[in-house]
Amino acid sequence: MSWKTLDDMDLAGKRVLVRVDINVPVDKGVVTDATRIERIKPTITDILDKGGKPMLIAHFGRPKGKVVPDMSLRVTVPALEQALGRKVRLIETLEGAENLTEEARAADVQLLENIRFHPGEEGNDPELAQRLAALGDVYCNDAFSAAHRAHASTTALAHLLPACAGRLMQAELQALEAALGNPARPVMAVVGGAKVSTKLDLLGNLVEKVDCLVIGGGMANTFLAAMGLDVGKSLCEHDMAATARDIMLKAGAAGCEILLPADVVVAREFAEGAAHEVTGAHACPADAMILDAGPQAVARIIAAIDAAKTLIWNGPLGAFEIVPFDTATNATAKHAAERSRDGALISVAGGGDTVAALNKAGAAEDFTYISTAGGAFLEWMEGKDLPGVAALKGEG
Template identity: 40%
Template sequence: MLTKRSFKDLPLEGKKVLVRVDYNVPLDKEGNVTDDSRIKASFPTLQFLLEKKAKVILIAHLGRPKGQINAKYSLKPVVEPLKKLLNVPVSFAENCVGPTATDAVGQLKPGEVLLLENLRFHSEEEKAKADFGKELAKLADFFVQDAFGAVHRAHASTTLIPQHLESGAGDLLQKELEFLTKVRSNPTRPFLAILGGAKVSDKIGVVESLLNTVDSLFIGGAMAYTFLKAKGIETGESRVEEESVEFCKSVLKRAQEKNISLLLPADHLIVQDIEKTEQAKLTDNENIPSAWKGVDTGPKTSALIQPIISQAKTIFWNGPAGIFEVETYSKGTMDIAQKVAQVAKAGHTVVVGGGDSVSAVKKAGVANDITFISTGGGASLEFLEGKELPGVVALPDAN
């Protein structure tokens, strides 16, 4: 396994500890956090530091403010949920560098937490400017990387701080690497991957990589229509990436050569207008008539994949089977969520890889049953592709 030095191996007692967390959380119009799972995911690391009476300084980003100060992307709304979670004083500084940050750190007492304002209010963060990394490092004695959702980006807070401070991987980062390494390098078989979502082009690398490890692969969501087109099946007005059709043909061919069971939807829920849910109807087979578009998989597809899911000992799922946010179009995705949860409850490994699939298991009410839910969609896919994650590479190896 890819082992990096654990933050628990550092002498953190009473020290100032800078922690890169992933608090890129959704907010409603009033600026309230609508999903605090990423905040909760940082709890084990923060709890350990607070027990050590460390002075905890948190840095994070939210949204894409493009190097400009923008109140819409302030991290201030995270303070209240963080206080509730940790049950200790949490203060907030309106800058992450400069006198504002330095003064706030100076007032921090052992066993307290300080959250600094959005790193991306400074363009130097995403440009990975050396001076900005040095400025951040000056705030503390040690650095803990715990933002798995950001380690695939080569930014100042992910790659430069470890050049100036003794560093270690936080609890969440270690867990992410442990479960994803198992999926990538040592899955208990049969190994099933379920891929969905909008675009084949976003997942070319991960499909290539999975063809070397999976026993079965189910492709749903809008991705499936490009694969069906590659097989010469009618896709109507469904979203098809013409530029990816040849790639899909090569995947189908290689899967056959490698004796991989590659499954595509056997039927669909279709509409002419996505807004008019009452007009939705099921197809008899995998063909979609002209002027209609697919929005979900149908019951024949659920029946097709059920035995494959039930027999799997390792499952990786990234991407929904349809437009599950709309109740009428959610059944295919909800069926998958329920079935993979049963596999996890039977003691097998089910890893849900970030993004919409996480929302799907929550909507299905089975999030607590899943073996591991990754906090980083992009990072988990890049890791499974075999890419090096810059924020992980920057950390020292375990002794």
């Protein structure tokens, strides 16, 4: 690894600036899902156990460089204290952080108010980074989900102090390295979702890195149409046909097999329990919509999973939100989970719909790694350099 972890740092008696992502959902002043807070606990606990004093730096919402009271991190303090079992003190201003009160110093964990209240944060302002650096002795980035942003607290600051990855960042980077950097082969990817146009960079990168690429969801309809098949009233980007054909040619040249559904589940309405039927992908009725992959398609994907040693998953195979169009996603996800649990498969998944689909299938728990990083996960899969990761390596 070309970046350091907490194991490489001497933290005894040191002030540790920890960039975290605690941008959690809130309703009526109460955190409704503390998952992101729970996931930073190993890093904070480790720093405290090593004798360090953590000051958390985080954003909340999109205040665009202005103080917006409704976007104060104060709302996260009770959830942080409950998760960490420690006293957490909110430091309301940068000036307050530069002149800590005795009460603030006595708190186990300090939390700097929403860093995006400062206009210099999103501009990667060196002056703001210098002021932040003066608050600490060590910088720890535990927010992979913000690593695709070249902001003062994710990039500039990392160059000003001894820097390392926190436990969550470390786990994410190691999982992604295992999936795309130096993977056990064969490698397969499942990419689903509505539109090809939103995942062009992703598909272009994957066909050169994986051995088998499964395309599902509305994206598959665009590829089927590009092959000259009638997809009826299905969600389809007909204007992306030439692009889809280019991706198939690129895959062929790279030796990547593309799996498109040989059969599909069609219906005349998009509704729970709608009347539906299975047809060949070449035989979609003109008045119907393709809403899921069919049983033959599922069997092919399961066979590919059995042959693979590494799986990357982003996006569902059908309209997983409603029954019965969740069948293909559920069946293949459960099979991947079983192979992962048995130690036969390294499986890494990410993206909002992906996490929801795998949770709905009851498969998420057995995947090797589930990323909640959203945009950063996708940009990594697209082969892009992430500024926050590059900064930990001393680059950029």
